[in-house]
Amino acid sequence: MEQQISATTAWIYSVLFAYLPYVAFGIFIAGLIWRIRHANPTIQALSTQFLSNDKMIKWGSPLFHFAVIGVFFGHIFGLLAPEPLYIWLMSNETKRLLAIIMGGAAGIVAFAGITLMMIRRFSNERVSVRSSFADKAIVVLIFVQILTGLLGTYVTSQSPLEAYMTIDHWAQGLFIFKPDSWIHLLDTSLIHKIHILLGFLIVIVFPFTMLMHMVATPIQYLFRPNKVINNGSL
């Protein structure tokens, strides 16, 4: 059915759900290059475990990190896998069910982890005073992001299949540079829209926050021979 769209609506949707994503990834890539080339030694998530090796970090950190890896790959497959790639293996209804059950489970575990990490960051005095505004803000942002993601999944579980599929059509349209793919989001729930916009905000701030430690994993440590730093002879 043809839907009447006012010029203002079209303008707002194209700015938020077509231009913004490209701008966000542009800033992300430029920021990444800048940070790696000009501010390389500052790339780290300063460990706070030596300040307070408490249960909140011992549980919160692995819960969050393991689960969020699952959430990440769930997003890649869920949003970007084109239908011909999976339809011989599972129907769209099965894919939606997987997103709800597996995505939801990973999301709940990640939520438990980030909640512990956030409470600790604010309530542990030693950790709190040594955290910058950006350190605290990004933890809150991720907390809200996971919460809105889970609420979105709940909405999906209560909506018809088509509502879930339209978000895929939008994401895949963007991926292949179809400028009007924002049309698919016209009837998407508000909570999904908030989640998507906050997602792009995270993409924009990523290179300027401690999230950069994700791209600076010291993989060479797994392969290089041990080094003697101090053999006690001094």
Ligand code: HEM
């Ligand atoms: C631009 C980036 C992002 C987009 C476009 C996006 C999109 C989505 C969509 C459409 C859903 C709903 C799936 C459904 O209805 O079943 C969702 C769920 C979710 N998102 Fe995101 N998201 C983004 C970034 C993030 C980030 C950075 C995080 C975490 C730090 C995150 C965490 C979650 C979680 C926990 C869920 C619910 C469970 C799941 O499906 O895994 N999202 N996201």
